[in-house]
Amino acid sequence: MTESFQLVEVLKESLSGSDFCPPMAPLxxxxxxxxxxxxxxISDILSQAYGSYEDPKYISKLHLYAFQLLPERIAKILSNFGTDFSRSQYGAIVFRGLIDVDQEALGPTPPSWQEAxxxxxxxxxxxASLLHGAVPSKPVQYYAQRKGGGLMHAIIPDKKMEQTQTGAGSKTDLFVHTEDAFLFNQxxxxxxxxLRNEENVPSSLYSVRSHGEVNEVMKKMFNPIYKCPKDANFNINETTDEIITSVLYGNEKFPFIRFDAAEQIYNDQANQTPEAFKNLTDFWNDAKKLIYNSFIPDSGDLIFVNNHICAHGRSAFDAGIKKVDGKIIKCERRQMLRMMSKTSLINIRDVTHTDDPYLIMEEHYGKLFNENQQKENT
Ligand SMILES: [Fe+2]
Incomplete structure (x- = not known):
């Protein structure tokens, strides 16, 4: 075999994708x-110019500022991330050391998000908003989460919520989930x-791309037969869990995912059919082997996630306690800031508030909160 022929064979093999390794960890x-x-x-300048990142005048110019002001390398990475749904895209990027956090100025972690x-x-x-702006994507808020509660949410372990599968929980593993898997417009x-993670809690990530191309188990997840109750942030009195949908959607070879292990498999209220439950369990048995658990965020780190490709969660922890040289000592409790965004406000207009196209009023799979009634109550 001549050298050039060998080279052609190698190239052919790589182009056919037979030696392709699925992504197993975030960039x-x-x-x-x-x-x-x-x-x-930038944040100092913008704070002085606008006061708040919620200022509509700022938000309306967000994309312009993102490309003008962010370091070019970071803007390019995010711009590419916004359109890369390929087989090699993990769906999450960790920016290590994005900012310096002045711990003294931040002060003690409040007891709960309500006191942030x-x-x-x-x-x-x-x-955070500039990073979303570079995708480009628009920061939004969900009535289903804290009745809106602003474009950015402080996530703080709360003693009263420690056993729950929410951001305020701590004592149990927060199963990997795509955010708001009970909404069509997540x-x-x-x-x-x-801002701080002195307890050294690992963050979990799970990418649907880590499976590689769709296999027989995954094919079944395209069937619209799965239920997903609203999550533990809600007081569930009514059963609105009869709406069924698929877990995988989009491209048939390298799909998107909407999945919440805790709500769809471990929550009895999900009330799945035997077929749906079996498929979910088979899928989860594969998926849980692919969870990436080896990143421990440090103060100033940011994880940027495509919520259609990658799910997130975290390990159980004791809030306010860390181990140093084998000894357990007190520390400041964990504190994290979450922002969510949509790439198109036009496509979600049927579920956004009449007077605020950045406020999503979807309650559960297409069903809306009554905006007039909610206004009276709040
Ligand atoms: Fe979450």
């Missing part, structure tokens, strides 16, 4: 000190910015 980007400085300066001081968090809102992109 990790080490942010340089220069990039970090630029980002800090957003004046202290304002500059982080500008930074977030497209999510950012998780860690």
């Amino acid at each position: 990790i980007i080490e942010v340089t000190p220069k990039e970090r400085n630029t980002i800090t300066n 001081d957003y004046n202290k968090l304002n500059k982080y809102g500008f930074i 977030a497209d992109f999510i950012s998780l910015l860690y």
